[in-house]
Amino acid sequence: MGFLDNSGDIILDAVLTDAGRRRISMGSGEFSIAKFALGDDEIDYGLYDKNNPNGSAYYDTTILQTPILEAFTNNTSLLKSKLMSINRNNIFNLPVLKLFTTAGKGSAMHSSGLFVLAVDKATVDNLDILSAGILNGYKPNDDVSHIRVDQGIDSVPPSPEDEIPTDLLETQYIVEVDNRFAAIFPPPDASNTTRMSTNTSIPSATPSFVDDDSIASYYFSFQARRASTYVTNVGGTQESSIAGPRGTKLKLRLGSTLDTRTSDYLFTQIGTLSTTAFSNPAGKPLDAGTWRYLDTTVRVTGVNTGYRIDIPVRLIKSV
Numbered sequence: 001m002g003f004l005d006n007s008g009d010i011i012l013d014a015v016l017t018d019a020g021r022r023r024i025s026m027g028s029g030e031f032s033i034a035k036f037a038l039g040d041d042e043i044d045y046g047l048y049d050k051n052n053p054n055g056s057a058y059y060d061t062t063i064l065q066t067p068i069l070e071a072f073t074n075n076t077s078l079l080k081s082k083l084m085s086i087n088r089n090n091i092f093n094l095p096v097l098k099l100f101t102t103a104g105k106g107s108a109m110h111s112s113g114l115f116v117l118a119v120d121k122a123t124v125d126n127l128d129i130l131s132a133g134i135l136n137g138y139k140p141n142d143d144v145s146h147i148r149v150d151q152g153i154d155s156v157p158p159s160p161e162d163e164i165p166t167d168l169l170e171t172q173y174i175v176e177v178d179n180r181f182a183a184i185f186p187p188p189d190a191s192n193t194t195r196m197s198t199n200t201s202i203p204s205a206t207p208s209f210v211d212d213d214s215i216a217s218y219y220f221s222f223q224a225r226r227a228s229t230y231v232t233n234v235g236g237t238q239e240s241s242i243a244g245p246r247g248t249k250l251k252l253r254l255g256s257t258l259d260t261r262t263s264d265y266l267f268t269q270i271g272t273l274s275t276t277a278f279s280n281p282a283g284k285p286l287d288a289g290t291w292r293y294l295d296t297t298v299r300v301t302g303v304n305t306g307y308r309i310d311i312p313v314r315l316i317k318s319v
Contacts, residue, residue: 082306
């Protein structure tokens with residue numbers, strides 16, 4: 001991977017992703033590009049210089065000459081900032097996605113600044129009572145702990161009770177998870193905010209696609225006429241991480257995979273043996289050297305707005 005010199009002629013550098021190359025290799029003759037996305041990850045709009053002494057034609061010269069990344073085939077490593085089209089020019093604020101991690105609400109992060117997933121029964125038992133930010137990966141439906149992402153305009157004014165414009169409302173989300181490590185489970189029932197009873201019959205969500213890098217993509221949508229387990233309205237009077245008008249919220253829980261529960265292979269190959277104790281104020285800690293961990297991310301992308309956040313997750317397992 002490198003940068004392309006964009007100081008002279010305009011350069012178009014395009015490649016197919018791994019998924020695209022796999023589909024075209026099938027040889028059916030029906031391969032066609034039906035959709036594509038554009039992004040501006042490399043661009044710093046702070047370089048726009050309206051005080052350039054050479055005049056308005058030079059205000060964006062530095063931006064236009066910014067080196068850009070050469071195209072590469074890994075679909076999970078690009079397009080963090082997708083471009084979107086809105087058919088009006090009176091927009092002062094664009095919507096964002098933000099984690100809602102208020103203490104005591106079931107979606108708080110661990111004190112280490114990430115979400116922790118206890119992958120097997122031994123780890124859950126050793127911790128005894130799980131503190132905030134520790135998800136029960138062995139039986140994800142047993143606990144109220146979950147991950148929540150709020151969408152909306154994070155600015156005041158306007159007021160949180162003002163309605164978010166329809167063209168800025170996020171109604172669909174793509175969630176990407178490493179399929180070797182974790183699966184997605186429904187969030188807690190809103191009618192029971194303390195603790196759910198054990199219910200292992202609640203199934204995990206089904207990925208829409210798993211690519212060649214074992215990244216599973218899940219699509220979750222808001223449906224006004226039918227209750228959605230994962231995507232619901234935030235509302236202007238609810239507590240939220242969004243300061244201004246709110247759109248929707250995405251809530252989910254994570255469960256560990258059979259491989260991480262029954263085998264230490266991934267933890268020994270790409271993980272780390274702990275050198276410090278694991279903090280669990282509500283229950284029992286794990287002593288240094290008695291647990292392994294590996295780090296990953298859960299990526300959430302708004303389909304309509306293209307905004308994306310990466311949520312850090314640490315899988316832990318007792319030795």
